[in-house]
Amino acid sequence: MDLKRALTLRTVVSTSAGLTFATSTFIAAAQMAQSVAGDSAWLAVLLAGLLALTAAASFAEMNGMYPSAAAIRVYLHRGFGERLSLIVSFLYIGVIVAVLGAEAFILSQAIEFLVPAVPSIVWNVALLLIVTLVNLRGVETAGRFQDVVTYGVVASLLVLSVAALTRPGVELVRPFSPGSFTGLLNAAALGVFLFIGFEWVTPLSEEVTQARLVPVGMAIAIGLLCLVYALVTVAMTTTVGKGALAGSPVPQMLFGQRLLGVGGAAWMLAVSLGASATTFNAGFTAGSRFLYAAAREAVLPKWFARVNPRFLTPQNAVLALSLVTLASTVAVYFTRKYVLLVDLGAAMESIVYVLVALAVIRLRRLEPDAPRPVRAPFVPWLPAFTAAAFAVLALGALADDPWAPVVLAAGAAGIAAYVARVVPKLRAQAQAERAARVGRRRRPASGRGEGAGPQEDG
Template sequence: MATPSKSPALQQTLGTVQLWGIAVGLVISGEYFGWSFGWASAGTLGFTVTSLFIAAMYTCFIFSFTELTTSIPHAGGPFAYSKRAFGPIGGYFAGAATLIEFVFAPPAIALAIGAYLNVQFPALDPKVAAVGAYLVFMTLNIVGVQIAATFELAVTLLAIFELLVFMGVVSPGFSLANFTKGGWSGADGFSMAAIPGMFAAIPFAIWFFLAIEGVAMAAEEAKDPKRSIPIAYIAGILTLVLLAVGVMVFAGGAGDWTKLANINDPLPQAMKLIVGENSNWLHMLVWLGLFGLIASFHGIILGYSRQIFALAREAYLPSYFAKIHPRFNTPHRAILAGGVIGIAAIFSDELIKIGGQTLTANIVTMSVFGAILMYIISMLSLFKLRRTEPNMVRPFRAPFYPILPAFALLGACVCMVTMIYFNPLVFGLFVGFLAVGLVYFLLTKGQRQAALPGVAA
């Protein structure tokens, strides 16, 4: 459905390199923290198998998702694709899932920023630092997308450089024996008993790549989305796969990897095992490591704000959030709304710290539930649109169709089933959020009909 001419519009200012910076920057914090929680259940070798499966799923997904993004460049991303394929109810579920993914990822990253700063300033409360990060980067996103994207590219390049430095510094102490010891859920040899731990580690393998699809929400602001988005996506996923494998292997081989599981700052702690606590290398890693966290945090704020904006513009959320700042041409109200929810999540220990996991682990899992549901709906949308709209202009077509999107869909379904099994309480909370949103969606049908006359609501 075309956006009505009177709807608020975003400016087309982003180039290919900036979109690549957003693609990698959205995700790169996943190389710095979050993934090591997977070692707690799967071990290093078990988690490697899980991660390779997830990397294959994401690669197939991105090659398929790019077809939708270039065919329907819309700030709503998956919301727009699913609405076109399955109507308003499909749009609701895809939009709500994406919103949960992008609103819950930032507080996890903000807590990691606080943990990194706490290494340098032990008296600084990580939660206070997390709130400070929200205030700074919401402001930067409001000031303008061109400034925000340029900043995103700069910190992404610095974050990549820092990951390479980390691998170089710990490499002299790398030992394959360290990496493989107890690598199958605590055992040295593989057995069937290791398989449940590998499945339980799926959310943390997904964290390596979570939110790369957020580039879709910058599609309306791309100068040439039909050309630049495929390049950004494909180069981005290749960059992230190589970095994920390198970081995981070098960190695990630096010493006793069990000391790195269930913590928010595995890379500084891994480096301590090699260079000691007072090395200048360690201080450099902590400071420069912040760039990786900032890149993702900043980029995901851009992503959630465009999702809120797009849903409000089509009356799925209150139109209040669809306003564009008169000076900066950014969806400032949407930026602030997501920030309020994220800050509330940071202080919701009793609500989100459930199932025996840390607050960060449960926030990560909640975000991943949203992502996986969105991936499933998006791949179903691709199949549906191929059948119902065979003549749609598709500047980029998913290669090896239907094999790649089918593998992505199958992988996402496997992830969803296993995540529900291992995280029933978080899943219940996830379903609760969807149900509350669905009630609002059903009660506001008249609002959408009034906002978009003649269009199914």
């Protein structure tokens, strides 16, 4: 038997990097620059990228063992059991949806920057409407489209950054002196946000021409992201200045305008649209399928499992996700707390990296003979280091805004209570319904087990 596989390394890299690019990452980059002295933010980008590489090693091993679209849900289930797996997965999806709300807000601000006649909230709602319809329709992001968008964004950012840094009279200030260690750590903690989503490429493992392309592609994508973000962060600070960048929800637009006038701003808007397009699609697809699957395994009400009969998309899950994202984006619109969501996103991603690294160590002990097509190097030392490093970065990200730990803790407590109290009831109800239908199931209980003889159709 041969499974038909089609995707190449080029598309694995473009998918891993493309799902990571988002308009909100420019805000994270601008915030990082505030935490370090001079033009040394590239050091924090590099540090976050190197740490992301260590996390990628853990993801590569887990994905090799359990190549599943459910990804962290399966990894954490195997490593730590169902309850923790459910809590973390729900929290992760919740934070990602909230970040998508911030992304919609930031992108609409970028559009308003160029088209001020239309208020950003109109763009905001229109964007969410488009994303919802696309996901209800179930449009696939083809590999070639992903290639064009990602490499277009990479090329644009490289060209603009190099143009900015090679202007006459530009001189970097203290590029190798980040100042205090705490500042560098805070910047690296925010830097994790720049790499959120590189691991979302793992569901493609069943479609690539060679199994090892996914870990190799993730590593190349992280390297590419390091290069692009290091250059663009320094280019933005030297061109616009840290003060102006810090207070703006559209630092990339200021950068484009300062560099090339209205044409530069339009170019950066095109980059923003490209960066957001795949992020929105991936976030909505992953989120809605998670809700659908959760309903199918009776940890959410059955309503979420309703499928559009024409397009075979989880329509109720998509609609629910749209409403939550709309609530998030409206909240951001009125509170302007988009940096809080960047902090939460960085912290949650760090927590997931911690747990996946620990799952690698634990499963080496619990399932020593399980096939591992890809093995993380230096186990347990490397994943232990990954876990410790990202635990520190998670704390750093949470320390950036006093509301961040409160929001995360409240979310975790609410989900834990739901998993402890509501999920058992939903499961019991599902089991009762299944038992009520047992009459039309043909497999007799006595026929199970080794040695059971052939069974006639009844």
